[in-house]
Amino acid sequence: MKYKTPLVSVTFSVTVLVSSVAVAQQNVGDTPTQARTPDGEFISWKEHIIDDPETAGFGLSGSDGLVMADIDDDGYEDIVSVHESDSEYDSGAYDPDFVPDAAGHVRIAFGSNNPDRWENITLAEGSDAPAPEDAAIADFNNDGFLDVVVAAELSHLIYLQNPGANIRTTQWRRLIIPMTRGTGSYIRVFAADLDGDGIPEVSAANKGAQRPGPPDYARATPVSVFKFDGDPLDDGSWSEIVLGRYSVPQNSEPIDIDGDGDLDIMVGTRGEDRLILFENISQNGRMEFKEHAIGINRNSASGFNMEYSDLNGDERLDIIVRTRNGLSWLEQPAFIDDVWNPHFVGTFSPDSITGLEVADINNDGHTDIISGSYSRGSRENDGDVDKSDPLGRIGWFENPGDATQSWTRHDISRRKRGMFDKFIGRDLDNDGDMDFLATRGNSAPFDGVIWLEQKRTSTPQAAFEAARSEESDEMPLP
Numbered sequence: 001m002k003y004k005t006p007l008v009s010v011t012f013s014v015t016v017l018v019s020s021v022a023v024a025q026q027n028v029g030d031t032p033t034q035a036r037t038p039d040g041e042f043i044s045w046k047e048h049i050i051d052d053p054e055t056a057g058f059g060l061s062g063s064d065g066l067v068m069a070d071i072d073d074d075g076y077e078d079i080v081s082v083h084e085s086d087s088e089y090d091s092g093a094y095d096p097d098f099v100p101d102a103a104g105h106v107r108i109a110f111g112s113n114n115p116d117r118w119e120n121i122t123l124a125e126g127s128d129a130p131a132p133e134d135a136a137i138a139d140f141n142n143d144g145f146l147d148v149v150v151a152a153e154l155s156h157l158i159y160l161q162n163p164g165a166n167i168r169t170t171q172w173r174r175l176i177i178p179m180t181r182g183t184g185s186y187i188r189v190f191a192a193d194l195d196g197d198g199i200p201e202v203s204a205a206n207k208g209a210q211r212p213g214p215p216d217y218a219r220a221t222p223v224s225v226f227k228f229d230g231d232p233l234d235d236g237s238w239s240e241i242v243l244g245r246y247s248v249p250q251n252s253e254p255i256d257i258d259g260d261g262d263l264d265i266m267v268g269t270r271g272e273d274r275l276i277l278f279e280n281i282s283q284n285g286r287m288e289f290k291e292h293a294i295g296i297n298r299n300s301a302s303g304f305n306m307e308y309s310d311l312n313g314d315e316r317l318d319i320i321v322r323t324r325n326g327l328s329w330l331e332q333p334a335f336i337d338d339v340w341n342p343h344f345v346g347t348f349s350p351d352s353i354t355g356l357e358v359a360d361i362n363n364d365g366h367t368d369i370i371s372g373s374y375s376r377g378s379r380e381n382d383g384d385v386d387k388s389d390p391l392g393r394i395g396w397f398e399n400p401g402d403a404t405q406s407w408t409r410h411d412i413s414r415r416k417r418g419m420f421d422k423f424i425g426r427d428l429d430n431d432g433d434m435d436f437l438a439t440r441g442n443s444a445p446f447d448g449v450i451w452l453e454q455k456r457t458s459t460p461q462a463a464f465e466a467a468r469s470e471e472s473d474e475m476p477l478p
Helices: 004-024
Strands: 042-051 063-069 078-083 105-110 119-125 132-138 147-152 157-161 173-176 186-192 201-206 221-228 238-246 249-255 264-269 274-280 289-294 301-309 318-323 326-331 341-346 356-359 368-372 392-398 408-415 423-426 435-440 448-457
Touching: 042 078, 042 105, 042 408, 063 423, 063 435, 063 448, 078 132, 078 147, 078 448, 105 132, 119 157, 186 249, 221 249, 221 264, 238 249, 238 264, 238 274, 238 289, 249 301, 264 289, 274 301, 301 326, 301 356, 318 356, 356 423, 368 423
Parallel strands: 063 132, 132 186
Antiparallel strands: 042 448, 063 078, 078 105, 105 119, 132 147, 147 157, 147 186, 157 173, 186 201, 201 221, 201 249, 221 238, 249 264, 264 274, 264 301, 274 289, 301 318, 318 326, 326 341, 356 368, 368 392, 392 408, 423 435, 435 448
């Protein structure tokens, strides 16, 4: 007996160690999910392809912006997506000598009653949309059909007019908004009626250069509203209102942040690492804004992607944004000029936080957050990266009910390559739970538009089911 006790003890210790190592090394997408609904069902995700190089028939890559609306007026929402189509470009590397080709594609995926059946067309490409980063949708000419404005990171903003009939086969008429022609780099664009006259305006920030370097950070470039009076296809109809000039501004999003019934504009700047609010004080059709600094208590944010929700139930919109220490929500104070207190949500570290969307994912009545990250290795092959490097991740953060308390992170997938820049929440399969559309870049030939089907089961399943059998390597957590 004196030999049996130590032997059992040693055997048990070895078993625990092996088990611990196995769990730590398991790839994220293969890990049994722990996310659950209030009634105990387990939540996992299945990927579906909407558009990619195989469906397009050409080297579609660098997928970024994503917006949805019923463009052909058939009762089903369609998708406008933008794709840089340049696998050499790296926004994180300053190289003043690099001159990219004027490549790019703007695509429409026309929806149907089947979320796995989409008809994809190319709306614009090449010099019309060089390195497109974002798109906005609105009826600019008041003809009952939704038009599109695209932000091109190499050069300009371009307006594309819906022909109404035969929109899948008829070329859309277009105009580069004249004062943006060749002026710099646009990465976000929005369309909204800012002055209440029933006609949409365009808001956009010019960050200066596609690859900002020291000279770009040292100068100020404009955040602007673009108005037109008359025919939006006429050069002379457009005018520019400059709201302010900043170091590498990268956002100018219309949102009624103060709840007074009109749209304000939230600005984020990379160079200054701060947020600015332009409060809408327009009256009688005359557009006017008042500038406010968003002061964040002991933190900062550059505001490339932001979402908004009243997370603490005080009837004021809060801001969800990546801050210097991770994903946070900024509590709106009673007075807009008072300090905004940040509340930590979570991090993907060493992976970045890029795209965001808010939705009640588990149907518990609370707003959750889904997010994606931006891989920093090669865009064309998996290369020499490992689990400790910044990789491409998708995950969501579960609201604890009291949003000031600890949120739970649920990882969905982590691959060597991927940039998940945009998410849109929709119940695409009409089964009562929230699915998500998303763009994926940085991973040619796997870039494009996908949707993530939320699956609910009585027992834990693998967190993620990929659409392709050949893919960038799925990875464990660091």
